[in-house]
Amino acid sequence: MALESIPRFDEDQPRPVPPLSLQDGSTLSRLVGLMRRLLADDGCPWDREQTFASLRKYVLEEACEVIDAIDSNDRASLREELGDLILQVVFQAELARREGVFAIDDVIAAIVDKLVHRHPHVFGDLEAKDADDVLRNWEKIKAAEKKGRGILDGVPRSLPALTRAQRIGEKVARVGFDWSNAEGAREKVREELAELDAALSAGDDAAIEDEMGDVIFALVNLSRHRKIDPEAALRRTIDKFTKRFRHVEMRVANEHGGWGEPANAGDGNDAGRPSLSLAQLDVYWDEAKKIERA
Numbered sequence: 001m002a003l004e005s006i007p008r009f010d011e012d013q014p015r016p017v018p019p020l021s022l023q024d025g026s027t028l029s030r031l032v033g034l035m036r037r038l039l040a041d042d043g044c045p046w047d048r049e050q051t052f053a054s055l056r057k058y059v060l061e062e063a064c065e066v067i068d069a070i071d072s073n074d075r076a077s078l079r080e081e082l083g084d085l086i087l088q089v090v091f092q093a094e095l096a097r098r099e100g101v102f103a104i105d106d107v108i109a110a111i112v113d114k115l116v117h118r119h120p121h122v123f124g125d126l127e128a129k130d131a132d133d134v135l136r137n138w139e140k141i142k143a144a145e146k147k148g149r150g151i152l153d154g155v156p157r158s159l160p161a162l163t164r165a166q167r168i169g170e171k172v173a174r175v176g177f178d179w180s181n182a183e184g185a186r187e188k189v190r191e192e193l194a195e196l197d198a199a200l201s202a203g204d205d206a207a208i209e210d211e212m213g214d215v216i217f218a219l220v221n222l223s224r225h226r227k228i229d230p231e232a233a234l235r236r237t238i239d240k241f242t243k244r245f246r247h248v249e250m251r252v253a254n255e256h257g258g259w260g261e262p263a264n265a266g267d268g269n270d271a272g273r274p275s276l277s278l279a280q281l282d283v284y285w286d287e288a289k290k291i292e293r294a
Contacts, residue, residue, distance in 0.1 A: 008040075009033035031086065032104050035094045052092060059088045060158070071232070117141065139174040151175060162231045165220040173224075182225035189218045240292075247288035248281055 015030055017023070038047040062085040069078040090104060097103035118141050120126035121134065128134045143151065155167045172178060179185050192214045199207035223230040252259060260275040 006036065007033065009037035028104070031090050032094070035087075035090050039094055039098070050091070050095070052095060055088060055092060062088055071235070117145075136174050139171065160231060162220060162234060165217050166224055166230055169221050169224045179225065182222060185218070185222040185225045189215070189222055192218045244285060244288035244292070247291065248284040251284040251287065252276065
């Protein structure tokens with residue numbers, strides 16, 4: 001279809017949303033039309049300046065906001081954040097259309113074809129008795145599709161490190177490169193901790209860094225065997241630590257007037273000088289834990 005034949009987006013045109021049971025994605029064309037309007041010669045200067053590279057950070061940011069909405073169990077927020085993420089897909093598809101390489105329908109056709117091909121237990125004669133069977137078949141089909149590529153080549157290097165480690169563990173497990181149970185993964189944690197202790201005793205910074213990474217990777221594998229998302233587990237721990245430390249800060253402010261002078265005056269560091277003992281701070285920390293339990 002020629003670009004000129006696509007109707008120009010009209011902001012005054014009614015845009016009714018079908019009832020939930022009748023929604024089939026047909027209104028996606030409105031977003032495509034809106035994006036094309038923004039990218040037009042008389043559209044938005046900021047949008048028209050964007051490139052695939054400049055939008056990279058927004059794709060990551062919007063994906064993370066979707067995760068936050070899921071974690072908060074806030075469906076209204078999830079609806080909004082999914083919209084922001086879809087915008088990034090449509091935005092980049094329109095940039096590709098401008099280059100003459102593909103557009104949104106090509107993107108959708110590619111993923112539909114891929115899903116049909118990778119679900120032979122639904123659209124073909126293959127049988128899959130459980131989810132593990134599905135994943136193993138998925139990896140075999142994917143490997144056949146991408147001949148010459150390694151099993152781990154499809155794991156993005158830009159993923160957060162814990163998530164990347166988990167995905168790597170999942171992929172190699174599907175071809176049998178894994179412990180048979182969680183006990184084997186736990187023993188690996190013990191082994192790596194012993195090597196970290198040896199590096200710490202030797203005071204070898206390079207070895208300490210290597211062994212610290214090995215310990216974390218082993219813990220990710222143990223988490224996978226226990227069906228725990230290590231990224232989510234760490235986020236929850238960080239949130240818990242943050243909440244408790246806020247209580248410590250409040251107690252320090254109320255009982256001692258704050259943290260005192262900056263640790264290194266003039267260097268931009270606003271951390272307080274350690275005028276309070278760790279034992280006293282631990283008292284406030286334990287208070288925070290009791291409040292949580294209560």
